[in-house]
Amino acid sequence: MSEDTANGVRNSASHNVKENSRIIRVGTRKSQLAQTQTGSVVNMLKEQYPHAQLEVVAMTTTGDKILDTALSKIGEKSLFTKELETALEKNEVDLVVHSLKDLPTTLPPGFTVGAICKREIPYDAVVVHPNNVGKTLDMLAERSVIGTSSLRRAAQLKRRFPHLEFKDIRGNLNTRLKKLDEKDDYSAIVLAAAGLRRMGWENRISQILEPEDCMYAVSQGALGVEVRVNDPDILEMVSVLNDTETVLRCIAERSFMKQLLYLTGAVYSLDGSDSLKDTMQTSVSTQTQDEDCSVADVQHVGITAKRIPHNSQAAAEKLGMDLANLLLSKGAKDILTVARQLNDSR
Known part of the structure; x- marks a missing residue:
């Protein structure tokens, strides 16, 4: 895609939003916190697109209904997202606001995280x-x-x-x-x-x-906006919410979890007696470059972050994978296997 073509798509998307050509429906869970978080995203969008018509649609998820069973027994991921994604798939909503830590690293086909807002304190x-x-x-x-x-x-x-x-x-x-x-x-x-x-x-x-006492969850403190891959207007619209540092950190963390299938930066046995912990770093550019951002949209662990250099996103993803592989090479797989077996037997 040429730079002129890419700019044309962006301008067309912005025009559609600004000219009130559609009502934008924003999906969220019904909890007070979820609606507060969604309200903050809606307000940020209204600042960028003052003429846009935004409508909040609240719903109850499986995770909200099952309260008598530990999350570890029923699977912690997708419990708070499935109903919202079903509504997104049926075009009943146009975007969904999530606590990003609730989103699996692999999203269902046709969905992507189109924006990640500036992170609140993650601890x-x-x-x-x-x-x-x-x-x-x-x-x-x-x-x-x-x-x-x-x-x-x-x-x-x-x-x-x-x-x-x-x-x-x-x-x-x-x-x-x-x-x-x-x-x-x-x-x-x-x-x-x-x-x-x-x-x-x-x-x-x-x-x-502090992380020395308890390392926070992957993407904790960040809000993610999930959209349909085939809806370029909405994907372009929400891209203004992207915070570059937050996006790159979350790509690295989600990549680590996807490769390792457990925790960020470390793995622990259920009783805490056995653990592996390590640190790895890389250097990435956060400077937006027109020629880099004109590349066709590419997902990194379920995230499509327009306006942020693709090579930087790829470097962040690689960092997470490399750190996960380092821990796996030191025996993390054995710790995780025993932890899963113990949890299943409880």
């Missing part, structure tokens, strides 16, 4: 029971119960805080906070700091967990 946060206000995890009493729905968090925190016990907790953000506050089942719970900050509940955070 995990500790929220304590009202009786423990002001305390951090290392200050809690022996055998205090910590609630988390994530095997990633439990495995790492068991290793770092062996005096604590970890118990599954399900539900949306509001539900988990209510379970913590109104009962005595948990001394604290661990949540993504990004969600608490987006809801304006920073005052509930007692401790931010």
